[in-house]
Amino acid sequence: MSGVRVTVPASSANLGSGFDALGVALGLHDVVEVFVTPGGLTVEVTGEGAGQVPTDESHLVVRALRAACAATGTRPPGLLLRCHNVIPHSRGLGSSAAAVVAGVAAGFALAGQELDERALRLAAGFEGHADNAAASLFGGVVVAWSEDDGFRAVRLDPHPGIWPVALVPAQESATSTTRGLLPATVPHADAAFAAGRSALAVHAFTTRPDLLLAATDDRLHQSYREPAWPATIRVIRELRAAGVPAAVSGAGPTVLALPADGTLPDGVDLTGFAVRPLPVDLVGVRTEPIG
Structure with a gap:
């Protein structure tokens, strides 16, 4: 089987004053392995959320991956996902955004395409705001905003004296x-x-x-x-x-x-x-x- 391994960081958004606009990527990572198979869908989850999150087409990584495949014009016949989660769920550390970014990045990688503005717009569209998704995509500190045609973000280098x-x-x-x-x-x-x-x-x-x-x-x-x-x-x-x-x-x-x-x-x-x-x-x- 051919596939891709995706490592995606957690994030912290808002940073106090920057509601829905500022975010920072953090050194805590989920790892998702995605394999193309002859048919069907298999989702395996270990770590955070194991036994609680769905393992069918409603799984967040799968949904984001399908969206990315549609955007890049690819249609894998089948998929096997192995998700090892360490980012705590529902705690404000961007676990949902990380799952979405993992799926989007996997879809682009399987299509042989570099991540671009489409990737951010896809990921942020799932969230309704871009601060977490942009941080997981780009790393560092991000400033995010929206325009009529979708979400935007810029990455900034954090000061080395930042110790979250x-x-x-x-x-x-x-x-x-x-x-x-x-x-x-x-x-x-x-x-x-x-x-x-x-x-x-x-x-x-x-x-x-x-x-x-x-x-x-x-x-x-x-x-x-x-x-x-x-x-x-x-x-x-x-x-x-x-x-x-x-x-x-x-x-x-x-x-x-x-x-x-x-x-x-x-x-x-x-x-x-x-x-x-x-x-x-x-x-x-x-x-x-x-x-």
């Missing part, structure tokens, strides 16, 4: 649920605050990490979502009071902390949270042939 630490609780969270907590409108002052802080975040993540505490402050989404995960907001407030930049990772409930030296301060109650230092992934999704 993910604080991952056992609690799961659904993006659809937490988005439902957001108001339809926000005060103009809060929108202006967000514009300034998200612009500052671009500078802080790439050039001046000493400005991250101010840059990751937020008024658009985190406080509205506090009823969904109060412990997450408590930890963020305690970290920020101790001078550590911290924000909700994506739709939560994971906390993304950015201590200057990668070390969290004493005195913050992290009960119920697994502490996972994760370097910035600078490469993004990678593919290699199998067989």
Whole structure:
């Protein structure tokens, strides 16, 4: 069988002030092997989600792969997928975006085509926003936006002094649920605050990490979502009071902390949270042939 191995990183989106616009790729990777077979579909899942996610055409990697095959004009007669998942599901670390990006990258690789703007638009279309998908595709720090003809993103080199630490609780969270907590409108002052802080975040993540505490402050989404995960907001407030930049990772409930030296301060109650230092992934999704 001919096939491809796809390694795709986790991601953290929003980064405090950059709601649906900023993201960073993290050094935690799912691996998907895709083989072309004479017919049928077989999906094998190990690790996160094993025994819980579907193993038929509704599997997210399969759906994204089918979309990529349609976009590239390929029709494999059959497929065998082996998915080894380590990115926690429903925790705000971009597991869904990683699955979509893995499927899209596999489809392009099987077609012998390089990833291009179509890949981002396909992947972001599944999510409805491009920050997670762009980070998993390109690595580093990304700025994402949408235009009439689809999603766009640019990759930026992060400052080498960025040391992400993910604080991952056992609690799961659904993006659809937490988005439902957001108001339809926000005060103009809060929108202006967000514009300034998200612009500052671009500078802080790439050039001046000493400005991250101010840059990751937020008024658009985190406080509205506090009823969904109060412990997450408590930890963020305690970290920020101790001078550590911290924000909700994506739709939560994971906390993304950015201590200057990668070390969290004493005195913050992290009960119920697994502490996972994760370097910035600078490469993004990678593919290699199998067989």
